[in-house]
Amino acid sequence: MIEKTVAELSVALASGDISSVELTQTYLDRIAELNTELNAFITVCDESALDQARAADAARANGEAGALLGIPMAHKDIFCTQGISTTCGSRMLQNFVSPYDATVVERFKAAGAVTLGKTNMDEFAMGSSNENSFFGPVRNPWDTNRVPGGSSGGSAAAVAAGLCAMATGTDTGGSIRQPASFCGITGFKPSYGRVSRWGMIAFASSLDQAGTLCQSAEDAALMMNVMAGLDSKDSTSIDRDVEDYTATLDDSLDGLKIGIPRQHFAQGLNAEVEQAIRDALKEYEKLGASIREIDLPNNHLSVSAYYVVAPAEASANLSRYDGVRYGYRCENPLDLEDMYKRSRSEGFGDEVKRRIMVGTYALSAGYYDAYYRKAQKIRRLIKNDFDAAFEEVDIIVGPTSPHTAFELGAKSDPVAMYLEDIYTIAVNLAGLPAISIPGGMVNGLPIGMHLVGSDFAEARVLNIAHQFQQQTDWHCHKPAAFRQEG
């Protein structure tokens, strides 16, 4: 049963082949058995999950339906969940229990989905390997010596290992797509503003976006049908009609114009990954698509611009963790300043502190123009590059990451880690929808293919990804050690 996609489980639940309680118990059993090794979950909600499952079964018996009714899922531990601890992967919030639900959580609850637990992540979503969690690193189900990617590493590993049917994630610079790529699953980041940020703990407000980690583009469409939409509690959420993302999945790709950015097939890209992506592109040609090279001339500036804008916003967003009202407070502070300094020094990990310092510096008097303002200008140039590209093509395709999952501890230099997101970061700066889907395997590890759409072209991106998954079975490959039915 755990091999099934959400779409398939939905049919099984509707037909009565299985109950939500049975399904939920299956996943809870797997979590109990396998989480120690993977460390994908920070919190598991055995009791409340079964309560929700019973409620879902009862609702179904009462004639209620809905694609996600009774489907067991996990939330990245960055989404506030009322009554369940929300840590954001940080010692700072180790004992924090949110008094409210994030809009995303509320919407899945309303759809009848079952929350199995909260998944591990890089602290405050800062990282590309999930090694920055206060709760320890997550391991990649394909090779437990390797990282699952980050920051949504727990969600990616949990889906890949069959510890949940689907999971939420957040993507600020690639935090859904890169782990999806490393774990061989489908990870979708919608356009900025498409999904509410209310209750999603902020890292970099102008870049953060909630999205999905699951087994297929079709599952992503089912999740998006629940998640997407205007929220009056988030001023940056967009007042724009929500499509039925499943309705256009089967649209033909005949005549589709695919652009492949010269800059994403250049130095630094692993040759085997490049070959896999070029092979995958041939599948699109078979479906009637044409492929041409395009230019994203300012792409090389994206990582630098991102590491000014994101830390700058983070430096302010994380000021509220001061030990005054909730969260970690140091023992026996001497005075106010001592309380601030020690609470924050002891409560945050190194990477978070590094980014707070970088961001504080970038906003300081005398440096603002040279860093923050300049980064915002670059951001505009990057957006212009994409706008120009979408005049010519319908979708931009390339690798999600320059390589496959690396080993734990392999990247100790922060800048080397920052370059992990070289293909994904520009998409956040431009606010576009993008997906990573399995596009091949090399040395037993999955390769992610990255598809980027124009503003609010969610339905088109999912359609193009889905058509590839109808043609190939890369998304059906499972990590052998974790996907044998128990």
Place this chain on the structure above:
Amino acid sequence: MEWETVIGLEVHVQLSTNSKLFSGSATKFGAAPNTQANIYDLAMPGTLPVLNKDALWMAVRFGVAIGAEIGKRSVFDRKNYFYPDLPKGYQVSQLDYPIVGKGSLTVTLDDGSEKVIGITRAHMEEDAGKSLHENYQGMTGIDLNRAGTPLLEIVSEPDIRSAREAVTYLKKLHSIIRYLDISDAIMAQGSMRCDANVSIRPKGETELSTRTEIKNINSFRFVEKAINYEVRRQRDVIEDGGRIVQETRLYDADKDETRSMRSKEVANDYRYFPEPDLLPIVIDEAYIAAIRASLPELPDAKKLRFRDEYGLGEYDAGVLVSSRELADYFETVARGSGDAKLAANWVTVELQALLNKHNWEVSDSPIQADRLATLITRIKDETISGKIAKTVFESMLDDASEVDAIIEDKGLKQVTDSGAIEKIVDEVIASNPNQVQQYREGKQQVIGFLVGQAMKLSQGKANPGQVNTLLKEKLK
């Protein structure tokens, strides 16, 4: 050396919205600590701001009223600093693109001349909470009721030249804000707060010199005293060969002095940057036009009208328009009595004295405008004299019944019956032979004494004109 004082004021007014600038919490004054703070006000993780439309409307209303430029695209910024009563660790304010741009205010100085004082800008921002240091035995309590209350910060140009001028400007600002009904603007409650930037320079000098900023001034009177103290202090420092240090100073009303705050707090780098949780506010001409159409008649226009329509003098008109409530009160009295001059006189003298004595607002007065109008009508139709009217006015304070009933009950009606007056006049003539003699010998001014005696005898109720005429006739 002759010195010139240069002052610029930063005035914060709490906008009188029902809820906070970015959250739905109530903003009532005086509630129990932390009963008006929701998850956004507490800066819970994941919470986001949503702009209060009423606050925007009020801010633009102020801008339109003073003829200022309105920011068609204004932007909120984060001002970063750590303090326990600032839950997010930053205050959401506006730096480069404020909602209200350049404008000005015309004030009437003590000598009657008019002066235009420039307004640099006005912007929206959140108020902070309060730190409570009493009763916590070595700890500090935090009350976040005020955190997030909408403020409009109004910044003047350094156009003000004396402490008196500063108060005049502040009172005018207060009056306009009250006319616009956008804030209670009560300094004692902190819904209007004033910081003063003060410097002095040799007369004739055009460059600005180093200024100090005085904070924590919470009444009009203290504004004047604090500035005067600070000007004296700066003059003493310079004349003793010292230099003024740019710093923030606190005004201590008890000691009537300003004191330097720790310079550490002054040296903050606030690291402003655009608030990414809020989109820029874009407003169009239609929005501004709707606000313009909704504006009440403002004090300057009202003053002109009062002079034209009611023939009032500059001074009376100025006093009457100083508050919208007083102006409305006057107009009701003027229209109800049909005598604007008498109405102006009663409102500016008797009513004002009453309000001052009890520290009342116009609305607190037990004598409402329609009753005063009736009272004045009774003076005009000679039911009572002006002097008796003051007695009636006093009675009206504790007696809510009809004016006519009070006059009737207390027997204060003016005696106009010539028979009755003749009796009184005869009695006065009979009992004051000496004075009658003097008058007849040509000492005309004695008539005043005799009229006085007649009035006394009638307990003030006799019509003085009739008494006068009759006396003169009888003594011919």
